[in-house]
Amino acid sequence: MSESKRASEDGDPSKAGAESNVEPFPARSGPWAEGLFARYSFGRAVDEMFERPGVPLPHASALYARLAELSSDELARRQAQVEHAFLTQGITFTVYGEGQETERIFPTDLVPRLITAADWDRLERGLTQRIAALNLFLGDIYGEGKVLRDGIVPADLILGSKNYLRAMRGLKVPHGTYVSICGSDLVRCEDGNFAVLEDNLRVPSGVSYMLANRAVVKRAFPNIFRELNVRPIDHYGRALLATLRAMAPPRAERPRIALLTPGVFNSAYFEHAFLARQMGIELVEGRDLAVHDNVLYMRTTSGLARVDVIYRRIDDDFIDPLRFRRDSMLGVPGIVNAYRAGNVTIANALGTGVADDKAVYAFVPALIKYYLGEEAIIPNVETYLCRRPAERDYVLANLDKLVVKAVGESGGYGMLVGPHATKAQREEFHARVSAHPDSYIAQPTLALSTAPCFVEDGIEPRHVDLRPFILTGRETVIVPGGLTRVALRRGSLVVNSSQGGGSKDTWVLGT
Amino acid sequence: MHYSVHHVTRFRYSAPIRESLVETRLRPQADELQRLNGFHLTTHPRAQLFTYADDFGNTVYHFDIPGEHQELTIDASSKVDVDRPPTLPEALAPDAWEALRSDATKAQHFELLCPSTIAKDGEALEAFLKETGLEPHACPLATVRDLNETLYRSFTYESGTTRVDSPIEVAIASRKGVCQDFAHVMIAILRDWGIPARYVSGYVCHRPDAILDRSAPDQSHAWVEAFLPGIGWVGFDPTNDCLAEERHIRIAYGRDYADAPPTRGVFKGDAQSELAVAVTVTPSEAPRLATPFLRVLSAAKVAEAASPVTARLRSQSAQQQQQ
Numbered sequence: 001m002s003e004s005k006r007a008s009e010d011g012d013p014s015k016a017g018a019e020s021n022v023e024p025f026p027a028r029s030g031p032w033a034e035g036l037f038a039r040y041s042f043g044r045a046v047d048e049m050f051e052r053p054g055v056p057l058p059h060a061s062a063l064y065a066r067l068a069e070l071s072s073d074e075l076a077r078r079q080a081q082v083e084h085a086f087l088t089q090g091i092t093f094t095v096y097g098e099g100q101e102t103e104r105i106f107p108t109d110l111v112p113r114l115i116t117a118a119d120w121d122r123l124e125r126g127l128t129q130r131i132a133a134l135n136l137f138l139g140d141i142y143g144e145g146k147v148l149r150d151g152i153v154p155a156d157l158i159l160g161s162k163n164y165l166r167a168m169r170g171l172k173v174p175h176g177t178y179v180s181i182c183g184s185d186l187v188r189c190e191d192g193n194f195a196v197l198e199d200n201l202r203v204p205s206g207v208s209y210m211l212a213n214r215a216v217v218k219r220a221f222p223n224i225f226r227e228l229n230v231r232p233i234d235h236y237g238r239a240l241l242a243t244l245r246a247m248a249p250p251r252a253e254r255p256r257i258a259l260l261t262p263g264v265f266n267s268a269y270f271e272h273a274f275l276a277r278q279m280g281i282e283l284v285e286g287r288d289l290a291v292h293d294n295v296l297y298m299r300t301t302s303g304l305a306r307v308d309v310i311y312r313r314i315d316d317d318f319i320d321p322l323r324f325r326r327d328s329m330l331g332v333p334g335i336v337n338a339y340r341a342g343n344v345t346i347a348n349a350l351g352t353g354v355a356d357d358k359a360v361y362a363f364v365p366a367l368i369k370y371y372l373g374e375e376a377i378i379p380n381v382e383t384y385l386c387r388r389p390a391e392r393d394y395v396l397a398n399l400d401k402l403v404v405k406a407v408g409e410s411g412g413y414g415m416l417v418g419p420h421a422t423k424a425q426r427e428e429f430h431a432r433v434s435a436h437p438d439s440y441i442a443q444p445t446l447a448l449s450t451a452p453c454f455v456e457d458g459i460e461p462r463h464v465d466l467r468p469f470i471l472t473g474r475e476t477v478i479v480p481g482g483l484t485r486v487a488l489r490r491g492s493l494v495v496n497s498s499q500g501g502g503s504k505d506t507w508v509l510g511t
Numbered sequence: 512m513h514y515s516v517h518h519v520t521r522f523r524y525s526a527p528i529r530e531s532l533v534e535t536r537l538r539p540q541a542d543e544l545q546r547l548n549g550f551h552l553t554t555h556p557r558a559q560l561f562t563y564a565d566d567f568g569n570t571v572y573h574f575d576i577p578g579e580h581q582e583l584t585i586d587a588s589s590k591v592d593v594d595r596p597p598t599l600p601e602a603l604a605p606d607a608w609e610a611l612r613s614d615a616t617k618a619q620h621f622e623l624l625c626p627s628t629i630a631k632d633g634e635a636l637e638a639f640l641k642e643t644g645l646e647p648h649a650c651p652l653a654t655v656r657d658l659n660e661t662l663y664r665s666f667t668y669e670s671g672t673t674r675v676d677s678p679i680e681v682a683i684a685s686r687k688g689v690c691q692d693f694a695h696v697m698i699a700i701l702r703d704w705g706i707p708a709r710y711v712s713g714y715v716c717h718r719p720d721a722i723l724d725r726s727a728p729d730q731s732h733a734w735v736e737a738f739l740p741g742i743g744w745v746g747f748d749p750t751n752d753c754l755a756e757e758r759h760i761r762i763a764y765g766r767d768y769a770d771a772p773p774t775r776g777v778f779k780g781d782a783q784s785e786l787a788v789a790v791t792v793t794p795s796e797a798p799r800l801a802t803p804f805l806r807v808l809s810a811a812k813v814a815e816a817a818s819p820v821t822a823r824l825r826s827q828s829a830q831q832q833q834q
Contacts, residue, residue, distance in 0.1 A: 159621045169566040292577050293559045321777050322532050333777045334532040337573055
């Protein structure tokens with residue numbers, strides 16, 4: 001079953017060339033020409049394994065050698081094992097579409113993606129710097145508002161954002177940490193350097209896939225895993241728990257922490273249950289909680305038990321029907337008042353979405369400079385803000401070259417990949433951007449780096465990104481790894497799981 | 512003017528409910544034109560009260576009642592002293608519109624210039640403006656005065672045709688409504704014209720000649736404040752065709768009703784609720800202190816006690832070396 005599914009996701013190879021920007025590399029000779037890598041092609045994108053055709057990067061040579069030893073059948077067997085492991089563990093996600101929902105296994109590719117110690121060091125420093133600036137920014141816009149008065153970010157972009165929560169004004173959060181769990185999407189560009197494509201500051205998900213991928217892929221390649229001195233990630237649960245503990249109100253000596261899930265119908269319910277189990281904390285739904293006398297309690301079989309920290313996996317709007325959406329059946333009435341009074345901490349804080357808006361993203365390097373006086377260690381991807389007339393005109397004139405994104409959307413919805421779009425799609429976006437320029441940004445079509453993926457009976461390059469998970473309580477901790485997302489369709493640049501993406505295990509190499 | 516206000520809110524439920532959580536915005540504002548001499552809130556069933564200042568500076572009292580109950584009464588009484596605001600000029604400075612359009616005004620009152628959930632512009636509002644011929648005058652003050660009066664003339668006061676949070680289209684279509692509706696229509700128009708406007712909830716003490724006031728005397732009231740350059744916030748009451756001066760007691764501000772409801776609550780249980788409200792606003796004498804029963808507990812004589820202190824102060828001041 002998995003074989004046929006895999007084949008259908010790849011699409012018809014005979015047609016794929018038309019929409020692909022990956023040019024086949026013509027020269028082939030020696031062992032490279034035959035076997036697994038026979039169809040490995042190179043385009044303008046950087047490859048995560050090869051320096052040039054047949055020549056692996058130094059850190060990848062051992063893995064390449066190991067792969068080259070294996071037959072296609074052997075790889076298929078191991079791939080099947082990996083998929084079976086996911087199926088039996090129930091690691092699935094839900095795809096939302098127009099009126100229909102589908103439950104799918106998250107496709108995992110067998111071949112791990114390698115990251116060198118030097119690359120990781122830079123990423124770690126860059127992401128730590130970035131989250132520090134973003135937390136200061138959130139504290140500022142919900143506090144004094146200096147950054148707006150100083151004109152670093154236009155006030156209307158923030159105050160007019162539907163994600164700006166007035167309820168957060170003047171509310172103090174422990175350590176000034178608004179974003180305790182951040183998932184930033186990174187891409188490796190044509191110059192070989194990483195850039196940040198997006199920050200996810202609300203309820204970033206996917207870390208369970210990072211952990212699950214590791215558990216199954218290291219079993220598929222046990223020897224090479226040991227040999228490469230891959231840095232461990234299995235302490236993520238402990239690190240997350242320590243982060244959430246650090247966010248507890250000072251009063252709580254042994255804080256009780258609970259993960260607030262929307263429930264079994266949510267696409268990431270598996271992850272919620274998984275993380276709660278990893279941390280040994282309660283998995284609760286809104287109806288399991290109650291606020292009395294401005295204190296949050298959990299209903300237990302032996303009465304009410306005070307809760308100090310909520311790791312929330314539900315949207316701002318739904319968290320408190322007393323304050324926000326009155327029709328919310330998922331939230332806890334009164335939790336915002338208990339939060340304001342400092343009786344409970346909500347992590348991530350409410351109202352963080354205002355800072356991961358795709359338009360605000362464009363200002364992050366300026367924010368790093370403003371708050372920290374430093375240059376951004378990891379750059380942004382060049383971004384055109386359609387709210388600026390000159391940039392809007394450029395975008396409208398170059399829709400065939402750019403990727404256009406709706407400012408308020410995430411997960412790959414409301415997006416146009418210009419070079420791959422039909423004329424009708426481009427015309428539709430022309431009208432949309434002209435009518436609501438404030439709601440759109442555009443970026444150049446990136447040649448995301450490619451990594452070898454096992455497809456059908458061989459190994460081919462597919463575009464990948466990287467989502468590391470950044471934990472911040474009193475200080476910032478990043479588990480060395482992340483979720484490498486793969487655009488499984490040949491030539492496709494869209495890696496979102498909701499848009500037919502898959503994932504890979506990510507091996508950060510030790511020094 | 513001194514007022515005593517008594518505001519009772521009662522919720523009755525068709526079946527027993529539990530876990531009521533209620534936020535109230537019932538405490539009058541305390542500022543330079545309005546002194547709050549006393550405020551008292553009680554609930555039945557009894558509850559522990561908590562308070563915070565929301566992002567508009569309104570004082571919110573909130574509480575919860577965990578056990579089963581079928582009725583909830585909130586009793587708020589206040590003593591308030593309202594001064595008459597300075598008399599408005601005939602006209603504002605000639606550059607008043609420029610001042611309103613300045614970046615400084617826009618930055619300061621950004622959210623009170625944007626359409627809000629209830630008070631937002633739309634086709635119905637545009638048609639209304641066209642039909643009534645309403646448009647900005649050379650002076651923003653004259654503009655707001657004219658708007659206030661036109662709204663008074665254009666709408667009939669009739670309760671039951673709208674809800675507190677009805678979109679303005681409902682009132683515009685029927686030309687009927689109550690104070691919230693008129694306030695929302697006025698706010699939407701002012702913002703559309705670039706004049707920052709905010710919703711005010713509160714009470715109005717009715718004029719002795721009741722014909723002049725349309726608003727119901729036994730309910731809370733709502734009106735509008737417009738931000739005018741050189742003056743600041745000025746209250747206009749389109750329901751009663753007047754300025755909000757010393758007859759108006761301000762409780763809470765907001766972008767619209769949704770930010771400033773007198774009560775807002777949720778409960779658990781499958782029941783219909785019935786809301787009953789009684790408001791009395793009584794002009795009163797200046798508050799007096801009751802003295803007859805004071806019992807003297809310490810007998811130190813004030814005049815004598817003062818002198819050693821004065822002497823010590825003098826001696827200590829004299830000792831201070833000056834370099």
